[in-house]
Amino acid sequence: MxxxxxxxxxxxxxxxxxxxxxxxxxxxxxxxxxxxxxxxxxxxxxxxxxxxxxxxxxxxxxxxxxxxxxxxxxxxxxxxxxxxxxxxxxxxxxxxxxxxxxxxxxxxxxxxxxxxxxxxxxxxxxxxxxxxxxxxxxxxxxxxxxxxxxxxxxxxxxxxxxxxxxxxxxxxxxxYSFDSQIADILQYINHNLKEDLSVDNLASRYYISKYHLMRKFKEETGFTLHNYIVNKRLLMARTLISEGMPVTKAALESGFSEYSTFSRAYRKQFGATPSNIS
CATH class of the missing domain: 2.60.120.280 (Regulatory protein AraC)
Structure with missing residues (x-):
């Protein structure tokens, strides 16, 4: 799985x-x-x-x-x-x-x-x-x-x-305990889902090698960096759509630059098309 x-x-x-x-x-x-x-x-x-x-x-x-x-x-x-x-x-x-x-x-x-x-x-x-x-x-x-x-x-x-x-x-x-660097990165991601959150950009922003970043992120959160960001963006998009925002705009506001990528990921994640929110 x-x-x-x-x-x-x-x-x-x-x-x-x-x-x-x-x-x-x-x-x-x-x-x-x-x-x-x-x-x-x-x-x-x-x-x-x-x-x-x-x-x-x-x-x-x-x-x-x-x-x-x-x-x-x-x-x-x-x-x-x-x-x-x-x-x-x-x-x-x-x-x-x-x-x-x-x-x-x-x-x-x-x-x-x-x-x-x-x-x-x-x-x-x-x-x-x-x-x-x-x-x-x-x-x-x-x-x-x-x-x-x-x-x-x-x-x-x-x-x-x-x-x-x-x-x-x-x-x-x-x-409580935490990795301060990963905590900062998590907070940045969750407050900036619309921005460029590529591993290269985040690694540069926080002065850390991208391989070290990916390893530490997985250790601290249980998710790969990419998977975490995609899922948070999908959750944000679903919330915006449920509040009445047009689907294409919700995808853009959540950080998806291509609608086809968003639609495919949405169907895989939630088992429904983006417009089909109960």
Whole structure:
């Protein structure tokens, strides 16, 4: 299976038809997770175990009740030590929820290239209380359970946004690791998908040999440089088309200079023509 095929199939492992969905999972399974992305946003609340979470070139070493913000289309994978049980809450959130301001934390995580919220004890207890009430509400058959769950979801995400946007979290430089050069290159790529992102241009820009760049990029992200850029451009194009932009313009805005190349890559990636977006 090629990396492109892995990228496509990984996306199809998660579907979200509701505005949000909460999972509470505890398992102890030896499993290798591939790098993948989703079409929805994800909040990971780590409870216990031994886990390192890789998101766009950074590796976060988690402590109990750490929160990770994973933007839709962010490349990520967990690395789990199966010697102990792994417990976590996972919250999936649609991109088109009516409360768009609640998605600001994900955009800010992208801007900062930093995804971790490590809570002070008082905030940890507050969010834990809301989260447990939300879990209870989603499992309940009581009167107006959906309204209660929605209100608790809103409370939780309001607090998450306030904490992250206002930097009310504990910042610990030892909590994550990364290759600074690759991190800079990733940030440049994701903010300049329309530009010339050839390996020669990137190598020249960052004063690194192109062979060293390709090797380091694959080591840090799990993707070849070319495959990463193509897939990010395709995701951007699909988003623009879904927002109403003409297909040919979306292809150009996403960095594809030839429409035939774009159309072929799009069909291979998503199994549909660019104009066929549901």
């Amino acid at each position: 090629t990396l492109s095929e892995q990228f496509y199939q990984s996306e199809k492992t998660g579907y979200l038809n509701e505005q949000f969905r909460l999972f509470h999972i505890k398992d102890q399974t030896k499993k290798e997770f591939a790098y993948h992305y989703h079409d929805f946003h994800k909040v990971v609340i780590f409870i216990s175990g031994k886990a390192t979470y890789h998101i766009e070139g950074k590796a976060y070493n988690l402590r109990p009740w750490d929160i990770l913000l994973v933007d839709r289309h962010a490349i990520h994978r967990p690395e789990i030590d199966a010697s102990v049980p792994y417990e976590r809450f996972i919250l999936w959130i649609q991109n088109d929820i009516p409360w768009q301001e609640l998605l600001k934390c994900f955009q800010k995580a992208n801007d900062r290239s930093y995804n971790l919220i490590r809570l002070h004890p008082s905030l940890q207890e507050k969010l834990k209380e809301i989260l447990l009430e939300l879990e209870s509400a989603t499992k309940s058959d009581a009167f107006a359970k959906d309204l209660l769950a929605q209100s608790l979801f809103l409370q939780f995400m309001i607090y998450v946004n306030r904490i992250f946007l206002e930097k009310q979290y504990i910042f610990d430089r030892k909590s």
